[in-house]
Every structure is written in structure tokens, then in C-alpha cells.
Amino acid sequence: MNLLGLLPAELESLAVELNHSRYRGRQLATWMYRKGVVDLAAMTDLPKEFRSALAESAIVSLPRVERVTPSQDGSHKLVLRLDDETLVSAVLMPDDDRLTLCLSTQVGCGFGCAFCLTGRMGVERNLTTGEIVGQVLVANGLAAAPRVTHMVFMGMGEPLANLGALTKAIRILTDPRLGFGYSARRITVSTVGLVAGIEKLGREALGVNLAISLHATTDDVRSRLMPVNRSWNLEALMAAVRRYPLAPRQRVFFEYVLLDRLNDSPEDASRLARLLRGIPAKVNLIPFNDWPDSGFRRPPLSRILAFQSSLLTAGVTTTVRWSKGEDIGAACGQLHESVVA
Ligand code: SAH
Ligand code: SF4
Numbered sequence: 001m002n003l004l005g006l007l008p009a010e011l012e013s014l015a016v017e018l019n020h021s022r023y024r025g026r027q028l029a030t031w032m033y034r035k036g037v038v039d040l041a042a043m044t045d046l047p048k049e050f051r052s053a054l055a056e057s058a059i060v061s062l063p064r065v066e067r068v069t070p071s072q073d074g075s076h077k078l079v080l081r082l083d084d085e086t087l088v089s090a091v092l093m094p095d096d097d098r099l100t101l102c103l104s105t106q107v108g109c110g111f112g113c114a115f116c117l118t119g120r121m122g123v124e125r126n127l128t129t130g131e132i133v134g135q136v137l138v139a140n141g142l143a144a145a146p147r148v149t150h151m152v153f154m155g156m157g158e159p160l161a162n163l164g165a166l167t168k169a170i171r172i173l174t175d176p177r178l179g180f181g182y183s184a185r186r187i188t189v190s191t192v193g194l195v196a197g198i199e200k201l202g203r204e205a206l207g208v209n210l211a212i213s214l215h216a217t218t219d220d221v222r223s224r225l226m227p228v229n230r231s232w233n234l235e236a237l238m239a240a241v242r243r244y245p246l247a248p249r250q251r252v253f254f255e256y257v258l259l260d261r262l263n264d265s266p267e268d269a270s271r272l273a274r275l276l277r278g279i280p281a282k283v284n285l286i287p288f289n290d291w292p293d294s295g296f297r298r299p300p301l302s303r304i305l306a307f308q309s310s311l312l313t314a315g316v317t318t319t320v321r322w323s324k325g326e327d328i329g330a331a332c333g334q335l336h337e338s339v340v341a
Helices: 010-017 022-034 048-055 131-140 159-174 195-204 219-225 235-245 265-276 301-313
Strands: 064-070 077-081 087-095 098-104 105-111 123-124 150-153 187-189 209-213 253-256 281-287 317-320
Touching: 010 022, 048 123, 077 131, 087 131, 123 159, 123 281, 131 253, 150 159, 150 265, 159 187, 159 195, 195 235, 209 235, 253 301, 265 301, 281 301, 301 317
Parallel strands: 098 150, 150 187, 187 209, 209 253, 253 281, 281 317
Antiparallel strands: 064 077, 077 087, 087 098, 105 123
């Protein structure tokens, strides 16, 4: 059993099971999640007997840093090795006074979007809650790096296909007293469009931001690019988005990979504006990041800017997201690690 990934309340119960007070469980949560200390021996205010009882029944396991690769643009790709020797990546992206961590939720991904290199890996397994929060602990523990301020679940995998571990991780990350204490508004969960998952996430009422990978404005094109559209088409997806609970001034993010001559026409831009009507939305256009033998191309700059300006003219808040870390294979859609390297 990995102590990392247990909710503060579960750590309290564990302490009781080991014949100690709930208070000892709260101290343990504080050490791991607030102070980032995972070495039981360093938790000096815990009684020795409690620590040795813990050591007998559990471990505290953190992903191991396999490599840290810096990019020209200031971002860093972390390749992390998990207990079963599989590898996942996380990407640190500084921007003004923010430090955003892009987190993985699965080893690989099973949704097979045509433009995504991670999709080529297939899915190996889900990450555990401990492995998800472990990525944050590792990033926060890197020497010389400031603390992570924002998190996006946009690394390897489909977060809503691992909803149990994801929601538990978010509860630990946002617990103000015994968890990491991050504001839910600084956390964004991106999905390929799993309608059932969007509804469940909404019911969990975690308050996190929702990002939808839209990428097309007709079912025909979307189904060709994203097989998931054959299960949940645009109409079903947009209906679920409209039902997602939003706080005042909170918006839904829509990611739209721009692929030359496939989804970047003026008609696409006006269909997109129509699809989003009535939704407090923000569109992030992501110029396609290439990878070997992808078969796709990034549109020329003039077409990217024209697409953006038609959306702006239609009143849709739209930014072009020039991905970080393209030179180190850390950009959107480029994450890919051989399962055992
Ligand atoms: N599986 C989730 C989380 C991954 S987020 C999802 O798909 O939403 C990664 C984002 O990068 C998604 O919006 C994805 O569609 C996008 N992406 C994938 N491949 C890309 C590529 N080659 N270039 C640019 N963006 C890409
Ligand atoms: Fe999976 Fe997202 Fe890549 Fe699609 S875009 S294959 S859902 S990681």
C-alpha cells in the first residue's frame, strides 16, 4: 500500500487501525501533502512506534526522475519511472508568474486520435492516485524550480477514463487544510469528449475547469480524426458541456488542433462559433505539432490567424496556443515514452 494517494481522512483511519490517534494521520497528511516530505524517518514529530508500524504495513513511493530535459522556451519535460518500470511524462511550463504542470493520468492512451502520438502507444494502464499526486510532489521538489501554481491534466492519457483516481487526486490537491491546498480554479481537466465522464465529473462538484478537445465542427471530420466521436457525437458532447456546472465567471475551454486543409476553413470557424453559442467558452487554437510520419501538417500562419480572427469577430474569446517544448518532444500530442526504456 502506498501512503501517497490516500485521502487525509483515510490516513486518519489508518492511524486508528494502527492503534494511534486520528491526529497522527493528520500529521502524516501534513508532512506528505503540505510539506512535501515523503521520508518517514524525517517526520520527526511522529512517535517512533507509529513510524515503524507504518513502515511495516505501507510504503511511501514517489515516481523516480529518469530525465529532466530543458527546452529553449523555458519549459522542462520530466520523464518519470513508476514502480512497475513504466515511464510517463510531465511538463513544467513557466509563464510570467505562473508555473503550470501538465500531468499524465495513464501510461499511453487508448483513444487513438489520428493526430496524436500518445494515441499510437495504446493504453498500458491507469495511473494510481499516488502516481498522479506524485508527479506534483516531484515537480515541486525539483531544486531551483519554484512551486507549481497551476495544473492541467493534458499529458499522457485520457483523464476521464481514469476518473476514480483522478477525482481522488484532485481532492488531495485541493484539500485546503491537510492536502496541497491548491484552488480548484487553477486545475484544468481536459477530455477527448467522454460524455458519461463529463457528467460524473460535474456531479463530483470539484470546481475544476473543464477543457474539451473539440478539433472539428462536423461529425464526419471529427469521427475521422477522433474515433470517440462515433460513440458520442458533437450533439451529445455539446449537450453534456452545457450541463457542466460552472461557477460565476468560470468558462469552458475548447481545444482545437489546427490541421492544414482539414479543419481550418472559414466555414469551420463559423460552424465553431455556432456550436459554442450560449456557452461561456474560451477557445485555444493549437497549431498542429508534427511528429514523424504523422501524415498531418500545420496550416500556414496566415490561415491560423485568419481562423482566430473570424472567431474573434464572432465574439468568441480565442487564443493561439503555441505549444511549449516542441524542441524536446514535450508539446501537445508529442508525449510518447517507450514503455520500458
Ligand atoms: N486525452 C485528453 C488529454 C490530453 S490533452 C484529451 O485529448 O483532451 C492533449 C491535447 O493536445 C489535446 O487537446 C489533444 O487533442 C492535443 N493534441 C494531440 N496531438 C496533438 C498534436 N500533434 N498537435 C497539437 N495538439 C495535439
Ligand atoms: Fe488520447 Fe488525448 Fe491523444 Fe486522443 S488526444 S489519443 S484522447 S491523449
